[in-house]
Structure formats: structure tokens, C-alpha cells
Amino acid sequence: RKEVEQDPGPFNVPEGATVAFNCTYSNSASQSFFWYRQDCRKEPKLLMSVYSSGNEDGRFTAQLNRASQYISLLIRDSKLSDSATYLCVVLTGANNLFFGTGTRLTVIP
Amino acid sequence: EAQVTQNPRYLITVTGKKLTVTCSQNMNHEYMSWYRQDPGLGLRQIYYSMNVEVTDKGDVPEGYKVSRKEKRNFPLILESPSPNQTSLYFCASSFQLAGASEQFFGPGTRLTVL
Numbered sequence: 001r002k003e004v005e006q007d008p009g010p011f012n013v014p015e016g017a018t019v020a021f022n023c024t025y026s027n028s029a030s031q032s033f034f035w036y037r038q039d040c041r042k043e044p045k046l047l048m049s050v051y052s053s054g055n056e057d058g059r060f061t062a063q064l065n066r067a068s069q070y071i072s073l074l075i076r077d078s079k080l081s082d083s084a085t086y087l088c089v090v091l092t093g094a095n096n097l098f099f100g101t102g103t104r105l106t107v108i109p
Numbered sequence: 110e111a112q113v114t115q116n117p118r119y120l121i122t123v124t125g126k127k128l129t130v131t132c133s134q135n136m137n138h139e140y141m142s143w144y145r146q147d148p149g150l151g152l153r154q155i156y157y158s159m160n161v162e163v164t165d166k167g168d169v170p171e172g173y174k175v176s177r178k179e180k181r182n183f184p185l186i187l188e189s190p191s192p193n194q195t196s197l198y199f200c201a202s203s204f205q206l207a208g209a210s211e212q213f214f215g216p217g218t219r220l221t222v223l
Contacts, residue, residue: 004151036212043199043214044152087152095159097212099144101151 023088
């Protein structure tokens with residue numbers, strides 16, 4: 001079983017739509033969670049960390065559900081510039097950082 | 110400008126010809142790591158380093174070597190490359206432990222082994 005699993009998509013949504021991605025992780029001892037964004041042929045960049053109480057950054061909201069072992073990312077009022085692949089990242093143990101395969105989002109005009 | 114640099118960005122080589130991909134960061138980060146990214150498999154860690162002269166294996170270390178003689182540099186060495194090492198490689202650095210701080214990635218090195 002993979003450490004981190006994501007629906008690869010693609011998600012094709014119109015501008016202005018709300019879209020949500022989920023990511024599940026297998027190790028209940030995982031302690032830190034992140035969403036990274038990766039544009040085509042570019043390096044990943046941190047979008048936001050995910051805190052236990054949930055957190056928001058502008059149009060982006062991240063949630064953590066430890067009981068069900070999943071994290072989510074909600075994007076409101078989608079922009080064309082949000083088109084990218086979103087990587088779920090989980091830290092397990094001292095230095096074991098696991099990346100999901102990514103969910104591809106395309107925002108359509 | 111704070112950044113992670115990798116060289117070369119693109120490399121086509123042949124089986125068995127030793128190569129080195131350099132990685133350098135100017136942020137005084139202690140933690141550095143190498144990943145490879147393959148379709149359907151995501152990013153997988155090859156090696157990481159907690160500090161100078163401290164390196165450890167990640168998930169897919171076979172066929173790779175690293176060294177950390179200086180804090181800023183973390184080269185990836187393929188002693189005898191094989192076609193299954195054709196991939197997109199990323200170097201990353203962070204201030205401390207892997208998850209405690211943001212990972213800064215280099216621009217990537219696209220390697221093709223014929």
C-alpha cells in the first residue's frame with residue numbers, strides 16, 4: 001500500500017468554480033502534512049501546511065482528518081492561474097517525507 | 110536571491126558512463142535531499158543529508174551515491190547509469206528536519222540514459 005494516495009484527476013473546472021481534492025495516508029503516526037503545487041515541467045513549491053484545526057490562505061482551505069487519515073484542499077473561485085498539479089505531502093517519522101503522485105487541475109475559461 | 114541550483118538541467122548519456130549532477134543552495138540550509146519523479150510514481154526520495162558528512166538512504170538509493178563535504182553542495186553521482194534511471198531529478202533543501210520546514214526545490218534535471 002502506498003504511503004500517500006491521491007486521485008490523479010484530471011479535474012477540469014470552469015473559472016470561478018470551487019474544487020476539492022482529497023489525499024489519504026496510510027501511517028497513523030504521520031505528524032506533518034503539506035500541499036505543494038507543481039506547474040508543468042517545473043519544481044514543486046509549497047502551497048500551504050495543513051494544521052490539525054484546519055487553515056485558510058485566501059481562496060485555499062486545508063483540512064486534516066486524523067481519524068480517517070486524510071487531508072483535503074479546497075480552492076474557491078478558481079482562477080486560470082490555479083491550473084497545476086497539487087501534491088499531497090506527509091511527514092512520517094523523523095525524516096521520511098512522502099509525496100503523493102499529484103492531482104492535476106485545469107481551470108477552463 | 111535565495112535558491113537551489115542544479116546542473117546540468119538536461120543530460121542525455123549512455124549506459125555505464127559515470128555522471129554527476131550538482132546541487133547547490135545559498136540559504137545555509139542543513140537538510141538536503143535528492144528525489145526522482147516518474148509518471149504515476151510521484152516524487153521518491155533517493156538520499157538525504159542532515160548536515161555536512163551526514164548522509165542516509167531514502168526510498169530508492171540503489172544505483173546512486175551522494176556526498177556532503179560542504180554545507181551548500183550535495184552532488185548526486187551515478188557510477189554506472191542504466192536506462193531505468195531515466196527520470197526527472199530534483200534536489201531540495203530545507204532549514205532543518207524534513208517536515209519541520211518548507212522544502213525548496215531546484216529546477217530539476219531531466220536525465221535520459223540510452
